[in-house]
Amino acid sequence: MATLALLDETATGGRLAESTLTGLPDRMTVRELVRLRVREEVARHNAAPSRHFTGLVRPDDAEAEANGYRLREARRLDWERQADIAERAFAHNGFIVLAGDRQVESLEEVVDLEVHTELVFIKLVQLVGG
Numbered sequence: 629m630a631t632l633a634l635l636d637e638t639a640t641g642g643r644l645a646e647s648t649l650t651g652l653p654d655r656m657t658v659r660e661l662v663r664l665r666v667r668e669e670v671a672r673h674n675a676a677p678s679r680h681f682t683g684l685v686r687p688d689d690a691e692a693e694a695n696g697y698r699l700r701e702a703r704r705l706d707w708e709r710q711a712d713i714a715e716r717a718f719a720h721n722g723f724i725v726l727a728g729d730r731q732v733e734s735l736e737e738v739v740d741l742e743v744h745t746e747l748v749f750i751k752l753v754q755l756v757g758g
Contacts, residue, residue, distance in 0.1 A: 633746035
């Protein structure tokens with residue numbers, strides 16, 4: 629069973645957050661890894677719902693904050709809805725994923741977790757007028 633570090637970084641390489649997934653099979657698709665990451669983030673939030681959510685993607689009706697997202701009211705989130713949002717964000721360049729020194733191109737790409745022990749997620753910021 630593999631252990632994987634999930635690192636959130638800025639486009640300039642600054643570390644924002646880190647978490648770990650354990651007990652994983654040796655090979656998984658990027659889609660499976662993204663959905664698992666989101667499920668874990670939502671489970672942590674739902675254990676003690678608040679108006680602040682720290683995760684890969686913005687929940688519906690939330691505003692971006694410096695360190696996550698502010699919900700209009702403290703509430704539980706649906707992890708499958710968040711995972712669907714994450715998949716769409718990946719498809720529309722909302723974030724990129726690096727396995728080693730290589731950018732992952734597809735959610736269907738298989739990652740060998742014996743070789744790649746960390747994935748780097750870089751959220752991309754939309755430019756005004758772009």
